[in-house]
Amino acid sequence: YSDSYPADDSMWTYFTAVAGQDGEVDAEELQRCLTQSGISGTYAPFSLETCRIMIAMLDRDYTGKMGFNEFKELWAALTAWKQNFLTIDQDQSGSVEHHELSQAIALMGYRLSPQTLAAIVKRYSKNGRIFFDDYVACCVKLRALTDFFRRRDHLQQGIVNFMYEDFLQGTMTI
Amino acid sequence: YSDSYPADDSMWTYFTAVAGQDGEVDAEELQRCLTQSGISGTYAPFSLETCRIMIAMLDRDYTGKMGFNEFKELWAALTAWKQNFLTIDQDQSGSVEHHELSQAIALMGYRLSPQTLAAIVKRYSKNGRIFFDDYVACCVKLRALTDFFRRRDHLQQGIVNFMYEDFLQGTMTI
Ligand SMILES: [Ca+2]
Ligand SMILES: [Ca+2]
Numbered sequence: 001y002s003d004s005y006p007a008d009d010s011m012w013t014y015f016t017a018v019a020g021q022d023g024e025v026d027a028e029e030l031q032r033c034l035t036q037s038g039i040s041g042t043y044a045p046f047s048l049e050t051c052r053i054m055i056a057m058l059d060r061d062y063t064g065k066m067g068f069n070e071f072k073e074l075w076a077a078l079t080a081w082k083q084n085f086l087t088i089d090q091d092q093s094g095s096v097e098h099h100e101l102s103q104a105i106a107l108m109g110y111r112l113s114p115q116t117l118a119a120i121v122k123r124y125s126k127n128g129r130i131f132f133d134d135y136v137a138c139c140v141k142l143r144a145l146t147d148f149f150r151r152r153d154h155l156q157q158g159i160v161n162f163m164y165e166d167f168l169q170g171t172m173t174i
Numbered sequence: 175y176s177d178s179y180p181a182d183d184s185m186w187t188y189f190t191a192v193a194g195q196d197g198e199v200d201a202e203e204l205q206r207c208l209t210q211s212g213i214s215g216t217y218a219p220f221s222l223e224t225c226r227i228m229i230a231m232l233d234r235d236y237t238g239k240m241g242f243n244e245f246k247e248l249w250a251a252l253t254a255w256k257q258n259f260l261t262i263d264q265d266q267s268g269s270v271e272h273h274e275l276s277q278a279i280a281l282m283g284y285r286l287s288p289q290t291l292a293a294i295v296k297r298y299s300k301n302g303r304i305f306f307d308d309y310v311a312c313c314v315k316l317r318a319l320t321d322f323f324r325r326r327d328h329l330q331q332g333i334v335n336f337m338y339e340d341f342l343q344g345t346m347t348i
């Protein structure tokens with residue numbers, strides 16, 4: 001095994017410890033591991049719900065679990081989102097506000113109307129504040145739903161013909 | 175006001191108490207109210223996440239809040255889902271198992287492939303058990319996403335042409 005992953009031995013050791021016997025990480029294991037890793041810093045640990053959508057984001061075969069490559073991919077995304085959040089939350093209050101999340105989403109390259117941005121911000125805030133866990137949930141869903149859409153947008157025209165069941169399978173699990 | 179709602183005075187009184195000054199119920203208010211109402215019985219209270227998607231299910235103008243009519247509609251749906259859950263959970267263990275949720279979803283009238291059902295069940299269970307809160311979250315999302323799809327399926331053919339932004343607005347908030 002170590003031959004296949006020469007560059008990240010310690011991450012592989014970490015992953016196998018987290019994954020346990022089945023060699024894959026489910027939502028409960030991921031929540032425990034992210035809490036212990038300290039990646040949330042002084043923020044509240046990730047909710048099980050957020051961990052579930054993190055797995056769904058990368059789980060294209062719908063097993064509800066994550067292998068090592070997906071684990072590394074998630075880790076990289078989380079590190080980037082945390083850095084973004086720290087940058088946005090300039091007063092270090094532990095939360096960002098409405099217009100700041102809109103700006104962050106735009107900076108990530110999503111071109112959305114002000115109405116869509118407002119609806120999204122409302123959905124992920126508590127009393128006007130967006131905390132780290134919800135911020136990450138929002139980033140995960142945006143990326144996962146966009147990926148899901150793009151994989152079907154073969155002509156890259158921003159329009160997709162969805163069959164009901166395919167639509168449901170993607171959106172219910174994300 | 176009482177003239178408009180003659181048949182459900184007590185519900186109206188209850189609603190205004192919950193809604194507070196703005197006359198509408200947001201996710202935090204809904205969570206408090208559902209916890210106090212005892213509708214979860216001996217089950218764990220609804221998570222804020224589930225309350226958010228309950229509101230999103232009925233919130234077609236994307237304000238993130240719920241008026242009295244929506245409140246009544248939600249109440250009726252919750253009562254029915256609770257009854258379903260009690261029926262499915264025959265051993266009263268407080269959770270239902272994989273095949274039972276699949277059956278329940280089929281009984282609600284959704285015709286989904288075994289693969290889609292399996293993916294959904296995996297997403298809403300914890301260690302193979304589906305608890306009431308997640309069961310309701312699953313019912314809410316199924317209904318909300320199906321409504322969202324149907325409103326665009328003008329010819330009722332089970333196929334919808336989605337623009338990216340419309341797709342995202344509906345699925346990010348649900
Ligand atoms: Ca495992
Ligand atoms: Ca702040």
Ligand SMILES: [Ca+2]
Nearest residue numbers: 263267269270
């Ligand atoms: Ca049971």
